[in-house]
Every structure is written in C-alpha cells, then in structure tokens.
Amino acid sequence: MATKKLRRAKLSQELCERLxxxxxxxxxxxxxxxxLELMKVTGESYRNVQKLxxxxxxxxxxxxxxxxxxxxxxSINPSAAFLPTSLHSLDKVLHGGIPCGSLTELTSPPGCxxxxxxxxxxxxxxxxxxxxxxDGAVIYIDTESAFSAERLIEIAGNRFPTxxxxxxxxxxxxxxxxLYRELTCDSVLKRIKSLEEEIISKKIKLIIIDSVASVxxxxxxxxxxxxxxxxxxxxxxxxxLLKYVAEEFxxxxxxxxxxxxxxxxxxxxxxxxxxxxxxxxxxxxxxASGSGKKESxxxxxxLGNTWSHSVNTRLILQYHDLLTRQIVIAKSPVAxxxxxxxxxxxxxxVLQVIHS
Amino acid sequence: xxxxxxSLPLSPALRxxxxxxxxxxxxxxxETGPCGLSKEIGISREEALEALQVVRQECAGDAAKTAGGxxxxxxxxxxxxxxxxxxxxxxxxFCSALDNILGGGVQLTKITEIxxxxxxxxxxxxxxxxxDVQIPECFxxxxxxxxxxxxxxxxxxxxxxxxxxxxxxxxQLIAEAHxxxxxxxxxxxxxxxxxxxxxxxxxxxxxxELLAQVYLLPDFLSEHSKVRLVVIDGIAFxxxxxxxxxxxxxxxxxxxxxxxxxxxxxHKSAVVLTNQMTTRFGQNQSMLVxxxxxxxxxxxxxxxIFHWDNTQRLATLYKSPSQKESTIPYNITVxxxxxxxxxxxxxxxxxxxxxxGRQT
Numbered sequence: 001m002a003t004k005k006l007r008r009a010k011l012s013q014e015l016c017e018r019l020x021x022x023x024x025x026x027x028x029x030x031x032x033x034x035x036l037e038l039m040k041v042t043g044e045s046y047r048n049v050q051k052l053x054x055x056x057x058x059x060x061x062x063x064x065x066x067x068x069x070x071x072x073x074x075s076i077n078p079s080a081a082f083l084p085t086s087l088h089s090l091d092k093v094l095h096g097g098i099p100c101g102s103l104t105e106l107t108s109p110p111g112c113x114x115x116x117x118x119x120x121x122x123x124x125x126x127x128x129x130x131x132x133x134x135d136g137a138v139i140y141i142d143t144e145s146a147f148s149a150e151r152l153i154e155i156a157g158n159r160f161p162t163x164x165x166x167x168x169x170x171x172x173x174x175x176x177x178x179l180y181r182e183l184t185c186d187s188v189l190k191r192i193k194s195l196e197e198e199i200i201s202k203k204i205k206l207i208i209i210d211s212v213a214s215v216x217x218x219x220x221x222x223x224x225x226x227x228x229x230x231x232x233x234x235x236x237x238x239x240x241l242l243k244y245v246a247e248e249f250x251x252x253x254x255x256x257x258x259x260x261x262x263x264x265x266x267x268x269x270x271x272x273x274x275x276x277x278x279x280x281x282x283x284x285x286x287x288a289s290g291s292g293k294k295e296s297x298x299x300x301x302x303l304g305n306t307w308s309h310s311v312n313t314r315l316i317l318q319y320h321d322l323l324t325r326q327i328v329i330a331k332s333p334v335a336x337x338x339x340x341x342x343x344x345x346x347x348x349x350v351l352q353v354i355h356s
Numbered sequence: 357x358x359x360x361x362x363s364l365p366l367s368p369a370l371r372x373x374x375x376x377x378x379x380x381x382x383x384x385x386x387e388t389g390p391c392g393l394s395k396e397i398g399i400s401r402e403e404a405l406e407a408l409q410v411v412r413q414e415c416a417g418d419a420a421k422t423a424g425g426x427x428x429x430x431x432x433x434x435x436x437x438x439x440x441x442x443x444x445x446x447x448x449x450f451c452s453a454l455d456n457i458l459g460g461g462v463q464l465t466k467i468t469e470i471x472x473x474x475x476x477x478x479x480x481x482x483x484x485x486x487x488d489v490q491i492p493e494c495f496x497x498x499x500x501x502x503x504x505x506x507x508x509x510x511x512x513x514x515x516x517x518x519x520x521x522x523x524x525x526x527x528q529l530i531a532e533a534h535x536x537x538x539x540x541x542x543x544x545x546x547x548x549x550x551x552x553x554x555x556x557x558x559x560x561x562x563x564x565e566l567l568a569q570v571y572l573l574p575d576f577l578s579e580h581s582k583v584r585l586v587v588i589d590g591i592a593f594x595x596x597x598x599x600x601x602x603x604x605x606x607x608x609x610x611x612x613x614x615x616x617x618x619x620x621x622x623h624k625s626a627v628v629l630t631n632q633m634t635t636r637f638g639q640n641q642s643m644l645v646x647x648x649x650x651x652x653x654x655x656x657x658x659x660x661i662f663h664w665d666n667t668q669r670l671a672t673l674y675k676s677p678s679q680k681e682s683t684i685p686y687n688i689t690v691x692x693x694x695x696x697x698x699x700x701x702x703x704x705x706x707x708x709x710x711x712x713g714r715q716t
Contacts, residue, residue, distance in 0.1 A: 045365055045367045057572045062558045062565055062569065067555035102510070233597050236597030243509050333479060
C-alpha cells in the first residue's frame, strides 16, 4: 500500500511528472513530507495542498468496517475461525483452538514437546472439516532439521486410527505437508515473502515455523553493538509479513521460540515489569528443570520484548515432573491464564488430569 | 490588513512573482483589483481573482481574531473553561478504582496513553472503552460512537461481543432496580447489534496507512458526528521497524500527535493510544520504559502504565495534569454464561471469578 505509485492515486499526469523530478513517486514519499514542503514541491496553494493530501490518503487508507459486519462475517463460517488442537480442555478455554488470522507462539525449554505439537497440528490441518481439520495443505519451515516424517506417520496412525486406516490415506496426508529447510535468517525471510503465492497455488491452510529463535540467535549476537537493533528489525519485518498473510487468507500461523535466562546479578529486570507470561520460574518448577527452589536467574521467552508484542497468542510448555509437562496459556486475547498437564505419547500430546 | 505578502498561503510561484513585482502588504493587493493584478504580474484574470479571494479570507480571519471572535484560536476565561470541564462527560471503564485515579474516567478532548508489557490488558481496555462510550446518558455514559484503528491485529470480535453483552446486561440490571421510564426507553436502542454497528474498525498495516487514516479522520468525524472516542491500538508497532531515519520518525510522530490533539478538541472526543514497552539499558540495570522515545512522552496528556507485581496486575497513573500519581490493582474477569457475573474489571478482592492457576 505504501509503495503505491502516485499515478494510481488519481493525481493528474503533469503533477506526477513534476513530483517525480523531486524523486517523489510513491504515496509513501508524498505523505512523509510536511505541508510546507508539499507546497514548495507541487507549487500549489495551502488549500489545494490539503485537498491533494486527502486524495492521496484516500488511495492509501484502509476500508472501514463496523464490528457488527465483522461478527456477521465470522458467524457465517464459524468453523473457519479456529483450528482445534484436539486437546479438548485447551480448546474450550481458547474458545475453539488455535485462532486463524493471527500469530500463535509456542515457547519452552528444549525437549518439552514443541516439535511434537507442531507435527500434531500439521496432521490436524489436513483432516477434513467434519473431523475438526481445515482440509488443506501445510507449509512447515524447519530451521533445526527436527522434523521426522516417520514420527508424523506414527502420530497420525495412533491418534486417528479409524481415519487413517489405509496406507493410501497416510500418503495422501504426507503429500500435503510441504517441508522447507531454511538455515539462515535471510532464507527464512525470503521464504516468508514467497508465502503469499504459495498459499494461493497450493491451497495452504496452516503455516508452521519451527523455530524462529534458533536461526535468529545463531546469527545475531546481541552482545555486539548494533546487532540488537538489526535483530529487532528482522523480527519485526518477519512478524508483519506473517501477520499480513495470516489475516489476508485467514489461516493460523504457529511459531516456536526458545527460552533464555536473564541473570539477576547485574542486569536485573525489576520483577514488577516482567509478567508471569515471561517469568517461568514463578510457577513452581520442580524435578527435571530445576531443583525446586526459586533461582535468582529469571527465565523468559527469547527474542526480546518487541517480539512478545508481535505475537497475539503465547503458549508456554514447561516441565512439571519427570514425565508430565504443562501447557500455560500465557497471552491470549480471548482466554485467561490457564494451565493444563500433558504427556507425550505415541499419538502425540495427551492431556492428563493431575490430582494434587 | 498590513499583513506581509510573503506570509499569505498562496502558491510559492505566485508569491515569488508578487514579491518580485514589489507588492509588500495584503492591503496593496486588495486595492489593485483582479484586472490590475493580472496585467502587472502576467497571470490570467481567473487566477488573480482566486488569489484575491484567498487574501480576503485570510484578512477576514485575522480581523476576527483580533476582535476576539471565534477563529482557529480560542480565547476564553478560566471560569468558562471550568464550567465546560465540569459538565464534560467521562468514559467510564467499569473498574471503579481505575476511574477514581483517572478522576472519573477517560476524559473527552484529551489524549490518554496506555503503556504496558505484552499481555497485560491494553487491547482489553480499549475494547471495553469502545463499548462503554456508547452507554446512554441516563446510565451515566456519553452516548457516543467509537472509531477503532488497529495496527497489530489484536482486535477480536468475539471478545468485543462478550464485553458488549455484559455491558447491556449490567444496564438492564440497573434499569430493573430503578424502574424509570427513560432507562427502559434507552435500553430499546442499546443492544449488542447496535453497539457493534457503532464501532468503526480500521485495520492499518503500516505507518503510511496509519498516517493516511489520521489525515482522513477529520472528514470521517464530521460525517459521523456522534463519535466520542478514537482508539489507536498500537501506535508503536508500525513505527518500530523499517525506520533508518529516526528524525523522520520523530517528525511524523509529532505531526501525528498534533493532528490527534486537533481532532480531540474540535470533535470533543477522547483519543486513547496504546504503546509498547521497550528495554533501556542503564549502567547496572535494564528497565522497561515506554517505547517511541522521550519526545513522544510529551504527546499524551494522561499516561497510564500497566505492569505486574508477581501475579497481580497493577495500573499506575504516571502523568496527569489534574490527578496525582497512584497505583491500583486490577483484574480481568470473564463472565459466566448464565449471566450472573458481570464482565468487567473488578477490584482485587473477591476475584474468585478468574479462571487462573492450576487446573485441579
């Protein structure tokens, strides 16, 4: 929208030529100038410049819709608003499942089950709508080479044995999962830019990026000067591209993230500004990932504050004890804080009920 | 009348010609007349007439200003201002503690900024305000409509519908308790459908769309004169990436702030902005501060910062011309479907409505 040429904004031909002599060709260039500069550049009076500004703004501004129209559109096709995760209690609290049209982030220490969750969601997306799926293909961008096709078939066969009763059905499902191995930030960004066309041509209904953190943290060492700004820039650009694609096609996007420790000696983040969504040590962590006492180091989701603002839903996976783990809904526009326990089995993630 | 020709809002080429021909004051221009002007400078009669009309309008505006009439600059006594402020409505947030520290609620004609860490409840408050601004006057509201400009994509229609339903229910309970004629009459038009139809939603994907939308906002507000609230959810998001030229960003933000102040005053509406928090590295500690820099801090009249204290959400009034700094706890509750509980923000005691913590 910003790069729209002024010709298409219905300005007169001679005005466009005059502006191009000053290197003003897109709406972005036009709107970034102050009124006095515009007067000088267009040679028009104050009132006329204001009229021109309004004309160019009309070409760029978004369309208005009332909240009621949005609701009506949603209710016409309710199943298209969520992708159920098949973990029923989780789906109930999330008002349906992973929301379509926004970014969902999965954060956890290593080995908790992020990739397992992503593989399960890929299977679910290919299922027909009657079974709670989206009946479409999946794009899986793998930066850690952690995707295992055998595990995919195992989960599908064990979770939905009645549906995947023949090899033919299994192969059909695997054909609709498009796996891309990207190992650098640049290639990930290029892949994200190419998503729009792929979604239309391959009828994609789910995008998974596993994981954003590993490729970003490999390349940007935040201790070096300037890297922090560049990293935020890359993440913000990626996030806005993904948001655009998610909203435009109304599909869910799942991203995975890692954990980082911020040491409290020296660089202390005051406890009152770090939310429980970030400070995982606030929920009692015993067993596998801690000795049961609160450590002075504070464990947070990686990739920084700006990234936390960009994602709309955040699910945190943690260790509870040797076998069970827990999912915490840390940030969601529709659900309150909730915790669910699960184990990882042959059929993927299975919710457990813990009686304490 | 003695206004200098160089200061008139004519096109630069025309101004240059007038100055070259030796004209110095507006008076001279008006005396010459369109025919004389066109012959002397070498422009067509129509152009000369247009220029003179602009000059006449400007001079009339100037004269009105010096005579103390209404122009683009207002002049009034503090007493008149006091009377105006006292009759002005507030947009209540349904959290009495929050309304108290704000001095009654979100004020009209002022810019309020809400900063906070991710997930703390900024969008929830904005959706709440977009519903609360529509409460009819007999229930204590301002009976206005709302414009919601979304840059982050976090507006959820279902959640807004939940909030609206709870608000209608709350008003119904009040009407049942008081049994007054105008309450029941107002309730007829105050329904979920009407509330959602009066929230005008714009989704801006980058800063250019945001700038364009704010330029077009005065015209939109003139058409929809009942709008009393403009929410920009996420003023920081579009400005935080893709900006190599920080001075351009500061200039655009300042221009945006000025336009919003004009909109707030001219249309008697409240402007609510939400901002992100960013990390600032000090000598021995890193702090979270509101994003967009120090100069942006001057744009808003009232600044609220939402933060956490262990698991309790707190709101701090950080900057206000009339209220003192204070902090209150708040919670976000979820309504229970049978309609017994009201979906609103309550004070911290009695918060058993929250579904939180362990699932046992």
